[in-house]
Amino acid sequence: MTTILITGASAGLGAEMARQFAARGNDLALCARRTDKLETLKAEILARHPDRRIEVRALDVTDDAAVFEVFRGFAADFGTLDRIVVNAGLGKGSPIGTGRYDANRETAMTNFVAALAQSEAAMEIFRAQGRGHFVMVSSMSAMRGMPKTMTTYAATKAGVAHLAEGLRTELYGKPIKVTVLYPGYIESEMNDRTENKNPLLVSTEKGVRAMVTAIEKEKESACVPPWPWAPMSTVMKHAPLPIFKRLI
Numbered sequence: 001m002t003t004i005l006i007t008g009a010s011a012g013l014g015a016e017m018a019r020q021f022a023a024r025g026n027d028l029a030l031c032a033r034r035t036d037k038l039e040t041l042k043a044e045i046l047a048r049h050p051d052r053r054i055e056v057r058a059l060d061v062t063d064d065a066a067v068f069e070v071f072r073g074f075a076a077d078f079g080t081l082d083r084i085v086v087n088a089g090l091g092k093g094s095p096i097g098t099g100r101y102d103a104n105r106e107t108a109m110t111n112f113v114a115a116l117a118q119s120e121a122a123m124e125i126f127r128a129q130g131r132g133h134f135v136m137v138s139s140m141s142a143m144r145g146m147p148k149t150m151t152t153y154a155a156t157k158a159g160v161a162h163l164a165e166g167l168r169t170e171l172y173g174k175p176i177k178v179t180v181l182y183p184g185y186i187e188s189e190m191n192d193r194t195e196n197k198n199p200l201l202v203s204t205e206k207g208v209r210a211m212v213t214a215i216e217k218e219k220e221s222a223c224v225p226p227w228p229w230a231p232m233s234t235v236m237k238h239a240p241l242p243i244f245k246r247l248i
Contacts, residue, residue: 003078005029008088010037012188016208022052029074031059061088061114071121083133084122086115093149104152111156131175135215136164140184140229143236180221181211184229
């Protein structure tokens with residue numbers, strides 16, 4: 001049985017990962033700011049899978065000290081953490097230079113600096129154990145610089161992908177594995193208020209199923225769902241700028 005820590009687990013992709021991992025026989029360490037939602041999720045999962053063990057803790061990932069305290073607390077609760085999924089993130093943003101530095105800074109601090117703190121806390125545990133599986137949730141937007149409201153968000157997601165890839169290079173051949181996920185358009189709290197839904201948007205359940213499958217296979221990196229995002233990644237990286245602008 002595997003013990004999995006998931007940040008940002010109160011809703012969206014994190015909550016659905018918790019449901020699907022529990023259904024596959026895993027114990028869970030779940031953290032997020034909204035403990036009421038965590039407790040509701042815990043009750044829901046235990047009603048379906050009473051043999052699972054689920055621990056929940058409040059965590060604002062932008063509180064550096066709290067990140068280390070919560071991760072260490074979960075490690076003490078279970079005795080070991082087999083997999084840690086850095087999932088917490090923020091989707092707000094504004095075109096650069098339009099007076100909303102506050103929004104862009106909040107996204108940068110949550111998506112990159114807080115992810116760095118989570119990575120430090122996770123790797124502290126895995127280095128002490130001598131094993132583990134580190135999972136970073138990036139985004140397809142990391143494939144190339146994005147315009148307007150996506151500019152800062154995409155930059156943070158590229159940053160965390162490189163952070164994880166650096167760890168993978170360092171740890172190659174050792175029993176600490178690293179996976180980077182690049183989700184495409186998956187229904188979540190981050191986009192549920194968008195009026196014009198993208199035709200490539202898939203349900204939370206379907207999108208997360210692809211994420212969970214890639215994680216359990218310990219893939220080094222995965223565009224999820226694979227279709228159309230695996231081939232799309234090549235297009236995004238290499239299409240001439242006039243074509244790329246029309247695509248997005």
